[in-house]
Amino acid sequence: MTTPLICPSILASDFAKLGEEVRAITEAGADWVHIDVMDGHFVPNITIGPDVVKSLRPHSNLPFDCHLMISPVDAYLEAFKNAGADYISLHPEAGPHLHRSLKYIRQLGAKAGVVLNPATPVDILDWIMDDIDLVLVMSVNPGFGGQSFIDSQLRKIEVIRKKLDAVGHPAILQVDGGVNAQNAHLCVAAGATAMVAGTAVFKGGPSAYAQNIKQLKGL
Numbered sequence: 001m002t003t004p005l006i007c008p009s010i011l012a013s014d015f016a017k018l019g020e021e022v023r024a025i026t027e028a029g030a031d032w033v034h035i036d037v038m039d040g041h042f043v044p045n046i047t048i049g050p051d052v053v054k055s056l057r058p059h060s061n062l063p064f065d066c067h068l069m070i071s072p073v074d075a076y077l078e079a080f081k082n083a084g085a086d087y088i089s090l091h092p093e094a095g096p097h098l099h100r101s102l103k104y105i106r107q108l109g110a111k112a113g114v115v116l117n118p119a120t121p122v123d124i125l126d127w128i129m130d131d132i133d134l135v136l137v138m139s140v141n142p143g144f145g146g147q148s149f150i151d152s153q154l155r156k157i158e159v160i161r162k163k164l165d166a167v168g169h170p171a172i173l174q175v176d177g178g179v180n181a182q183n184a185h186l187c188v189a190a191g192a193t194a195m196v197a198g199t200a201v202f203k204g205g206p207s208a209y210a211q212n213i214k215q216l217k218g219l
Contacts (some may be wrong), residue, residue: 012198089113161191
């Protein structure tokens with residue numbers, strides 16, 4: 001079984017010391033830093049914007065994985081790339097022209113990701129396969145941390161894995177929402193290659209981060 005990339009979501013970190021938290025997960029063995037961007041419109045919560053991403057960039061050399069839960073999204077893509085985002089992921093529902101948005105992310109020099117909510121059909125991938133570097137399966141409804149994993153999304157991961165493998169597509173298949181040490185192996189068995197985890201990484205404080213990440217990796 002492949003060891004997955006672990007992408008701690010700083011949504012679950014101590015916002016009073018974000019820089020320290022990003023350094024701590026970097027030193028603890030995280031693979032990416034996952035940044036949840038929410039606008040209070042597309043999802044019922046407000047988090048952070050490009051200026052915060054820019055301020056965090058000097059604290060880690062890991063890829064910054066920005067999940068944009070904002071609408072309209074196109075006007076902010078360049079700002080997040082300039083702030084230091086390496087991966088920029090967006091929802092099909094967040095703008096009128098998904099294909100154009102994904103191509104624009106790549107033109108900016110970032111990797112492009114598409115995010116599928118629990119009820120978003122996987123068939124949308126058939127028409128954008130050439131324009132994505134990452135597929136993110138939401139295993140909760142987006143907007144809040146600390147939610148419980150929706151088991152039906154394991155089947156969706158399996159379906160997407162078959163789609164990617166059928167054409168030899170190298171896209172990273174990421175899962176986000178309620179991921180913990182008890183279900184991480186199920187996600188990997190279904191075909192996931194990267195997992196976003198918030199509470200499961202940040203519980204116990206900085207001294208526990210390395211062990212929490214190891215558990216998620218199945219080590």
